[in-house]
Amino acid sequence: MSGIFPPVRIFLVISPPPCYPWLMEKYDLLRSRRKTLALEITRDCRVLVRAPMKCSARRIDEFVEAHQAWIAEKLALQRQRAAQRPPEPTAEEISALKQKAREILPGKVEYWSRVTGLTPTGLKVTAARTRYGSCSGKNSLCFSCFLMDKPEAAIDLVVVHELCHIQVKNHGPGFYALLGRYLPDHREREKLLKQR
Ligand SMILES: [Zn+2]
Numbered sequence: 116m117s118g119i120f121p122p123v124r125i126f127l128v129i130s131p132p133p134c135y136p137w138l139m140e141k142y143d144l145l146r147s148r149r150k151t152l153a154l155e156i157t158r159d160c161r162v163l164v165r166a167p168m169k170c171s172a173r174r175i176d177e178f179v180e181a182h183q184a185w186i187a188e189k190l191a192l193q194r195q196r197a198a199q200r201p202p203e204p205t206a207e208e209i210s211a212l213k214q215k216a217r218e219i220l221p222g223k224v225e226y227w228s229r230v231t232g233l234t235p236t237g238l239k240v241t242a243a244r245t246r247y248g249s250c251s252g253k254n255s256l257c258f259s260c261f262l263m264d265k266p267e268a269a270i271d272l273v274v275v276h277e278l279c280h281i282q283v284k285n286h287g288p289g290f291y292a293l294l295g296r297y298l299p300d301h302r303e304r305e306k307l308l309k310q311r
Contacts, residue, residue, distance in 0.1 A: 140186055142179055146170070152178045156189040160197055201311075204261075209242050212260035216240040220258055223274045231297055233281040247308065248273040250280035265308055272304035 142162035152170065155163040166175055179186070204212070217240055228234050237255035247265075249257045256277045262270055275297050283290040294301050 140179075140183075140190065144175065154179070154182055154186065156186070156193045158193075158197075160190060160193050162186055162190065209260060212263045213240050213242065215263045216258060216260045219263070219270070220274070223271065224256065224278070227271070227274050227278055227297070231275070231278050233278045235278065235281060248277040250277045250284075252284075254281045268300075268304050269308040272298060272301055272308060275301075 140162045142164050145163060145165050146168050147165065149165060149167055151167070152175065153165040155165065157163050162179070164175055164179060220240065221238060224235065224238055235250070235254050235256040237253075239255065239257045240260055241257055242261070243249075243257070243259040244261065247259045247262045251257070258273065258277070262273055276294060279290060279293045279297075283293055291301075298304060
């Protein structure tokens with residue numbers, strides 16, 4: 116066998132510089148039936164990208180890349196906030212607070228129901244972090260177990276506040292007139308509620 120073989124070409128394969136992986140923050144992707152891309156820095160300091168169902172991975176990467184400065188700034192701020200926050204309550208702590216709420220709140224709701232003449236259709240305890248209480252359209256009351264960390268005067272305020280919503284569903288002057296009838300010092304109690 117003879118012949119001239121074509122020269123062997125040796126390629127040096129250089130992959131494109133992986134500039135993204137170390138420049139770009141890792142992010143979580145949440146696809147939904149939305150139309151636009153959006154960025155969010157979560158409370159636990161993750162980068163969350165909300166994207167339409169069919170948006171390409173490349174477009175999402177480009178979007179994140181284009182917002183690097185914003186992400187870095189907001190992430191630093193969120194990490195600073197997280198470091199200043201007291202540690203998240205454990206499952207055991209939440210369950211103890213819920214138990215305490217279930218022991219304390221029914222008696223308080225009953226007492227203030229008698230005083231105000233406003234009776235709820237139900238009573239529920241949750242681990243909500245955004246609000247201490249709520250009153251449904253059907254007049255069922257909901258209380259966060261984290262209310263148990265507050266002084267008694269503040270707990271009573273939230274109970275009476277939610278009971279008053281049975282009669283007035285907004286926070287207008289009529290609502291505060293009603294609340295003030297039962298708790299003339301409700302402004303001071305509100306301050307107690309906001310204290311850490
Ligand atoms: Zn309210």
